[in-house]
Amino acid sequence: MSVTLQFRPDWPYAGGLVIESLARDGVYRSDFGGPEMLPQLSEMADASGFDDLDECVEAHVHSGVVIERDVEAVVLDPCFRDTAVEAAAARLGCAVEWHPGFRVATDGLDPGYRGQEYVDLARSLGDVLTPDLLGDAARSGDYDPQSVKRVWHYLARFGRAESGSL
Known part of the structure; x- marks a missing residue:
């Protein structure tokens, strides 16, 4: 198994x-x-x-x-x-x-999913969220780890790339 x-x-x-x-x-x-x-x-x-x-x-x-x-x-x-x-x-x-990858544009994030504060944090990090960008944020110590995790949820839920699309 x-x-x-x-x-x-x-x-x-x-x-x-x-x-x-x-x-x-x-x-x-x-x-x-x-x-x-x-x-x-x-x-x-x-x-x-x-x-x-x-x-x-x-x-x-x-x-x-x-x-x-x-x-x-x-x-x-x-x-x-x-x-x-x-x-x-x-x-x-x-x-x-x-795997094909995860990426999501921050300009289309819906504040109704996790909240405006997490959309604002996502947008402050960049135009496109990727796992490495969120890892940088987590390691920086500049952000609350739970807040970075909430932004990661946007990437996990809405950022799945299709095979061959990256």
Whole structure:
């Protein structure tokens, strides 16, 4: 059986990038923490009132994911080609594959989805949202991490590229 774990490879973790931690340690660690976070995360999801991007748990990993033993491939967004993320992924010892990508123009974002403050933040970051742009924002320390996550929801929900469109 194959399982897909989605993560943000260029977001900050332990003084570097999540993908660098994977390459260095050979182990996946959820960016939500371990089992000790489950009660808090469940309470937040139950109280949110938002859509499935807030309320679903895509995967709950109860034990470590060992890259060498458990991973067939890491699949990256094309915005990470020729970057530190791709270089770190190449050190994982598994295949590196590419999906069609995510990008969304900020001028068409609907404030009714997450709120005007997140549309304003998205527009302050650039004309087009991409995963690497949001990773830059997350690492900068200039923005509330939850606010960047809300902007990421716009990208995840409305920015899926069609095969061959990038």
